[in-house]
Amino acid sequence: MSIIEQLAQLRREAEEEIRAAGSDKLNDLRLKIFSRKNGSLSAILRGLGGLSAEERPKVGSMANEVKVHLEGLISERMQQLKAAVMEARLQSETIDVTMPGHWQKPGRIHILNQALEHIKDTFKGLGYAVVQGPEVETDYYNFEALNIPANHPSREMWDSFFLREGLLMRSHTSPMQVHIMEKHEPPVRVIVPGKCYRRDAVDSTHFWEFHQVEGLLVDKNVTFSDLKGTLDLFARRMAGPQRKTRFNPSYFPFTEPSAEVMVDCFVCDGKGCRVCKNSGWIEIMGAGMVHPKVLKGVGYDPEVYTGFAFGMGVERIAMLSCGIADIRLLFEGDERFSRQF
Numbered sequence: 001m002s003i004i005e006q007l008a009q010l011r012r013e014a015e016e017e018i019r020a021a022g023s024d025k026l027n028d029l030r031l032k033i034f035s036r037k038n039g040s041l042s043a044i045l046r047g048l049g050g051l052s053a054e055e056r057p058k059v060g061s062m063a064n065e066v067k068v069h070l071e072g073l074i075s076e077r078m079q080q081l082k083a084a085v086m087e088a089r090l091q092s093e094t095i096d097v098t099m100p101g102h103w104q105k106p107g108r109i110h111i112l113n114q115a116l117e118h119i120k121d122t123f124k125g126l127g128y129a130v131v132q133g134p135e136v137e138t139d140y141y142n143f144e145a146l147n148i149p150a151n152h153p154s155r156e157m158w159d160s161f162f163l164r165e166g167l168l169m170r171s172h173t174s175p176m177q178v179h180i181m182e183k184h185e186p187p188v189r190v191i192v193p194g195k196c197y198r199r200d201a202v203d204s205t206h207f208w209e210f211h212q213v214e215g216l217l218v219d220k221n222v223t224f225s226d227l228k229g230t231l232d233l234f235a236r237r238m239a240g241p242q243r244k245t246r247f248n249p250s251y252f253p254f255t256e257p258s259a260e261v262m263v264d265c266f267v268c269d270g271k272g273c274r275v276c277k278n279s280g281w282i283e284i285m286g287a288g289m290v291h292p293k294v295l296k297g298v299g300y301d302p303e304v305y306t307g308f309a310f311g312m313g314v315e316r317i318a319m320l321s322c323g324i325a326d327i328r329l330l331f332e333g334d335e336r337f338s339r340q341f
């Protein structure tokens with residue numbers, strides 16, 4: 001076979017192979033044809049030496065033409081394959097912008113935290129510091145230091161969860177009164193928000209965990225009038241400027257005198273309704289003057305210093321202000337409930 005025939009055959013065969021090649025084969029094919037060492041074109045051109053001086057340029061230019069032609073075919077095929085890959089990708093990654101999207105519901109601050117923030121803001125405005133304390137307490141801080149000795153009948157007011165080694169889950173935030181006074185000299189002016197635990201049977205107004213805000217102010221010349229003025233202002237901040245407060249005598253072992261703080265019903269304006277049980281008044285917290293025994297216990301001189309303390313349930317405040325009838329709703333985490341506030 002002459003060189004010209006060989007070149008023509010190479011051209012025909014290579015054309016077919018290139019057209020059929022996938023992208024993985026194309027590079028091998030290029031080497032198979034054009035490699036200087038063992039490519040099929042080089043092999044043919046090795047025969048050039050045996051040609052006459054007349055034939056040589058003719059065959060040389062034909063070989064060049066075959067080379068350019070096949071190179072062109074290869075790069076054309078390469079483009080074709082790349083375009084096919086891109087096309088497939090575009091097809092598979094199509095985004096239909098008319099499809100409905102996924103809506104993320106925005107989060108909300110829980111009604112309890114809203115009430116808590118409101119309470120904190122009010123007292124911060126009066127110069128109170130906000131402090132927190134441990135939820136696990138000793139019998140001493142939860143009871144003894146608050147003038148509630150062992151076997152005292154008033155312990156029945158706090159049905160507690162006892163842990164090992166004389167520890168218990170605090171049943172009120174009042175233990176922090178003692179912690180704070182032990183660590184600080186008067187004047188003291190703090191509120192203590194926090195979780196408390198009681199072994200109560202769960203019903204619409206009782207839950208085994210709840211939140212309290214304790215308040216404590218100790219200084220020289222603090223009187224019951226200061227307590228009344230402070231809590232009167234608080235009640236009006238929480239329930240509206242037209243509200244009135246009333247202080248009924250009550251009993252707590254660690255305050256003397258003690259009072260339950262009532263606000264005139266903001267649902268019926270004091271006329272009587274279901275919320276206020278037709279009395280026209282709603283109890284919002286307990287309060288009183290710090291008992292001299294408690295002051296003495298932390299090393300304060302009750303002849304020099306006096307103070308008042310108060311404690312309120314955050315759940316109760318939230319339920320009253322939003323007309324929520326069942327405390328359990330606050331802890332269920334049902335979004336249909338919580339997003340209403």
Ligand SMILES: [Zn+2]
Nearest residue numbers: 265268273276
């Ligand atoms: Zn009422």
